[in-house]
Amino acid sequence: MSDDASPSRAADRTQAILRTTVELAQEVGYAKLSIEGVAARTGVGKHTIYRRWPSKGALFLDAVLTPSEPGLDYPDTGDIVADLRRQICAAVDLLGRPPLGPLYRALVGEAQHNPAVAAALNERFIRPQADKTVARLRRAQQQGQLSADLDLDVAMDILSGPLYFRFLITQEPLSHEYVERVLDALLAGMRPTP
Amino acid sequence: MSDDASPSRAADRTQAILRTTVELAQEVGYAKLSIEGVAARTGVGKHTIYRRWPSKGALFLDAVLTPSEPGLDYPDTGDIVADLRRQICAAVDLLGRPPLGPLYRALVGEAQHNPAVAAALNERFIRPQADKTVARLRRAQQQGQLSADLDLDVAMDILSGPLYFRFLITQEPLSHEYVERVLDALLAGMRPTP
Amino acid sequence: MSDDASPSRAADRTQAILRTTVELAQEVGYAKLSIEGVAARTGVGKHTIYRRWPSKGALFLDAVLTPSEPGLDYPDTGDIVADLRRQICAAVDLLGRPPLGPLYRALVGEAQHNPAVAAALNERFIRPQADKTVARLRRAQQQGQLSADLDLDVAMDILSGPLYFRFLITQEPLSHEYVERVLDALLAGMRPTP
Amino acid sequence: MSDDASPSRAADRTQAILRTTVELAQEVGYAKLSIEGVAARTGVGKHTIYRRWPSKGALFLDAVLTPSEPGLDYPDTGDIVADLRRQICAAVDLLGRPPLGPLYRALVGEAQHNPAVAAALNERFIRPQADKTVARLRRAQQQGQLSADLDLDVAMDILSGPLYFRFLITQEPLSHEYVERVLDALLAGMRPTP
DNA sequence: ATGTAAGCGAGACGGTACGTCGTGTCTTAGA
DNA sequence: TCTAAGACACGACGTACCGTCTCGCTTACAT
Numbered sequence: 001m002s003d004d005a006s007p008s009r010a011a012d013r014t015q016a017i018l019r020t021t022v023e024l025a026q027e028v029g030y031a032k033l034s035i036e037g038v039a040a041r042t043g044v045g046k047h048t049i050y051r052r053w054p055s056k057g058a059l060f061l062d063a064v065l066t067p068s069e070p071g072l073d074y075p076d077t078g079d080i081v082a083d084l085r086r087q088i089c090a091a092v093d094l095l096g097r098p099p100l101g102p103l104y105r106a107l108v109g110e111a112q113h114n115p116a117v118a119a120a121l122n123e124r125f126i127r128p129q130a131d132k133t134v135a136r137l138r139r140a141q142q143q144g145q146l147s148a149d150l151d152l153d154v155a156m157d158i159l160s161g162p163l164y165f166r167f168l169i170t171q172e173p174l175s176h177e178y179v180e181r182v183l184d185a186l187l188a189g190m191r192p193t194p
Numbered sequence: 195m196s197d198d199a200s201p202s203r204a205a206d207r208t209q210a211i212l213r214t215t216v217e218l219a220q221e222v223g224y225a226k227l228s229i230e231g232v233a234a235r236t237g238v239g240k241h242t243i244y245r246r247w248p249s250k251g252a253l254f255l256d257a258v259l260t261p262s263e264p265g266l267d268y269p270d271t272g273d274i275v276a277d278l279r280r281q282i283c284a285a286v287d288l289l290g291r292p293p294l295g296p297l298y299r300a301l302v303g304e305a306q307h308n309p310a311v312a313a314a315l316n317e318r319f320i321r322p323q324a325d326k327t328v329a330r331l332r333r334a335q336q337q338g339q340l341s342a343d344l345d346l347d348v349a350m351d352i353l354s355g356p357l358y359f360r361f362l363i364t365q366e367p368l369s370h371e372y373v374e375r376v377l378d379a380l381l382a383g384m385r386p387t388p
Numbered sequence: 389m390s391d392d393a394s395p396s397r398a399a400d401r402t403q404a405i406l407r408t409t410v411e412l413a414q415e416v417g418y419a420k421l422s423i424e425g426v427a428a429r430t431g432v433g434k435h436t437i438y439r440r441w442p443s444k445g446a447l448f449l450d451a452v453l454t455p456s457e458p459g460l461d462y463p464d465t466g467d468i469v470a471d472l473r474r475q476i477c478a479a480v481d482l483l484g485r486p487p488l489g490p491l492y493r494a495l496v497g498e499a500q501h502n503p504a505v506a507a508a509l510n511e512r513f514i515r516p517q518a519d520k521t522v523a524r525l526r527r528a529q530q531q532g533q534l535s536a537d538l539d540l541d542v543a544m545d546i547l548s549g550p551l552y553f554r555f556l557i558t559q560e561p562l563s564h565e566y567v568e569r570v571l572d573a574l575l576a577g578m579r580p581t582p
Numbered sequence: 583m584s585d586d587a588s589p590s591r592a593a594d595r596t597q598a599i600l601r602t603t604v605e606l607a608q609e610v611g612y613a614k615l616s617i618e619g620v621a622a623r624t625g626v627g628k629h630t631i632y633r634r635w636p637s638k639g640a641l642f643l644d645a646v647l648t649p650s651e652p653g654l655d656y657p658d659t660g661d662i663v664a665d666l667r668r669q670i671c672a673a674v675d676l677l678g679r680p681p682l683g684p685l686y687r688a689l690v691g692e693a694q695h696n697p698a699v700a701a702a703l704n705e706r707f708i709r710p711q712a713d714k715t716v717a718r719l720r721r722a723q724q725q726g727q728l729s730a731d732l733d734l735d736v737a738m739d740i741l742s743g744p745l746y747f748r749f750l751i752t753q754e755p756l757s758h759e760y761v762e763r764v765l766d767a768l769l770a771g772m773r774p775t776p
Numbered sequence: 777a778t779g780t781a782a783g784c785g786a787g788a789c790g791g792t793a794c795g796t797c798g799t800g801t802c803t804t805a806g807a
Numbered sequence: 808t809c810t811a812a813g814a815c816a817c818g819a820c821g822t823a824c825c826g827t828c829t830c831g832c833t834t835a836c837a838t
Contacts, residue, residue, distance in 0.1 A: 397730070399685055410732060416697070416768060418695055421694040434592045443692060454613070462746050465604070472590070475671075480663025484735055490727055493694050494694055494695060495691075495707070496694060496750065497691045497692070497693070497749075497753065498691070498694075498696025499691070499751075499753075500614070500687050500690060500692075500694075500750065501613045501688060501691050506753055509751075509754070510752060514751055514752060515752075518752075532774055534772050534773070535770060535771065535772060535773060535775060536774065537770060537775075538767060538770075538772055539766070539767055541761050542744070542760075542763045542764055542766075542767045543767065543772065544745075545744040545747050545748060545764065546740060546743070546764060546768060548742045548743075548744075548747050548751075549739075549740070549741035549742075549743030549744035549745070549746060549747035549748075550736070550739040550740045550742075550744075551743070552743060552746060552747050552750070553739050553742050553743035553746050553747070554687045554743075555692075556690065556693075556694065556746070556750065557690065557703075557704070557708055557742075557746060558704055558708060558709075558712075559693075559700055559704070566736075568595045569733050569736045570736055570739065570740060572733070572736075572769070573732060573733055573736045573737060573740055574740060574770055574771065575733060575769065575772050576727055576729060576732075576738060576769055576771050576773065577729070577769055577770045577772075577773070578728050578732055578769050578771075579728070579729060579769045579770065579771070580718050580726055580728060580730065581729060581731075582702020
């Protein structure tokens, strides 16, 4: 008697809870987010949340990642430098600024206290992105656009790391101009040119 | 009544509280650390803690940074690559592994939720280290050991970032060998050598 | 499809639920008894219980009274004192000690909070017993074995009351010897014999 | 700095909580009384209640008994029958009708589920009253106003029991006329007068 | 040397949230 | 059609900390 348009009560509720979680987190911040509050605002019993997620961290992870998961697909225009620039700027625009930025920052913060969140963050978001990046880098390397000596796993870290450092540690804003400067430095290398 | 050997009751108490905080954090983790617990274990009234620190985060920051503050002085042997390697390895050994590693990780995590902690972490630890690093890099650049084009502020980020990325995000262990690979990649640059 | 040997699925289930209720109440006490628990232990849906009884109290009343209802028939040997002694001792033995005693005590306790239970307890158990008692007392009075002045309704209360008082209020054990002492006092009266 | 008129914060709060408990119990009944509700209405943290009483039953016992404890003093006019009548009627008027009646009924009900409440009820209320009653009966017996054979401990039970039976079991109202009828029956005895 | 204040331990207090349990209603799938 | 299973909104449980507050007691300073 139920048609495709109303797939299941359970999924409806799950979505509603995730939406409220994002809303509330944006209003009061992750630290003051509470399962009690999410339940009340969604009009849902606390148990309905605990049945789905074991902790505030797990709920928050789902709430932040679910909408952006199919988000950052990798371009391949043939020009690795342009593609990296495009991809990194997209990531910075999505995760490095409001509205998602503060939530993503809080999510990474939570991962430092909660190993389950750290693991899930890696598996659901970081590793897939890294794999795509490494694959793209490998193609570029094979085409001679990157140094044959370049250690591709490390390349992933040196491309992401500086931005995460600025995002999490010094907490200065992330501009496209900054991305450019990082890319320039990485491409050229630190050693004096002969 | 107080002599040099017991400089001040207040300082004694402060030290005792900081010691307990580290102890307790190592035992139960930052998430389950509580001011109530620190007070009880130290044998101190809660007020005595609140009089000194405004929040658990601030207390924890002091507890983690106080002992390691006079820690990572920069060497200058004349060889910038050797000095960087030495310095980064020292930092990794101190902050990247037990016993201090988990505490430092939690501290950075807390900084994501608490702007005051983020600011204090930067001012008391990150910025001073960065300044020393940049100064050392500048000398090397002037001596021709680094590319004249190198953007020194960015250099600081690309040296630290990859290690923080691995420490905070993928949470894989930090070995000296990994430091070496990062340095190699950064020095050589990603572009193919002509 | 159902024959005499399996009178009805419904009745079977009802009996099973009542049995579990008694079992569980004996194990954990009435206060910790729950419909949820009874359903789980019986292997029955909660609805199947709610369809039959409106509340825990009503279920418990049925569970306690059903087996003992056809219990306390009144003897008439011609000797009213002997009959009262026999009857009261039987009641005390059945309801005043384990295994049924604690359940009956809890049932009366529940009746203090739940008027429906109080009413049902009276109608299904107390009043029928009282009617039989009064009838027996009336015969005895007509035969001259009891004072012609005796107020028979009150007689019922003064025979039962002291035992209930001891059972519910002072919660001291009920022995046959105690029954004897009560009967002696009631028969003789408190006034000095002239 | 504090004078006799403001004895202590603690006692103030205790009294406020007990008052609210009685109020709330009268409004919603014992079954729906909750520690949460009492705390909210009193404007007090739940812990402040749990610090003082281990359970709803214990709190309720205090709330009901505290005001009426110094309540039912025994008269001695020299006429035991008149004194019993006076005393029993006073008890019936206080505990057998609103406002206290329903609370006392609920208290006795709770005692059936909670041994601690049963014990406290006995020690703080029932036994002291019983002791006074027995003492008064003993004087009357020595003066020849009661049968020399009367078993005084049992006398206590047969005086109280019928009223408790009516109060708790049949739950009919308790009138002075009923008290009279019980006393008449008990004084005269059930045996036919020769 | 003696007030007098400041710091202190202890812990009560009003709150908020926790994670769990049971209620009574409702839905779903299977017999 | 009735059932078992269990999701659901709700409300209360009893616990844990929060940050504030009052208590006496002990230091240590200023008179």
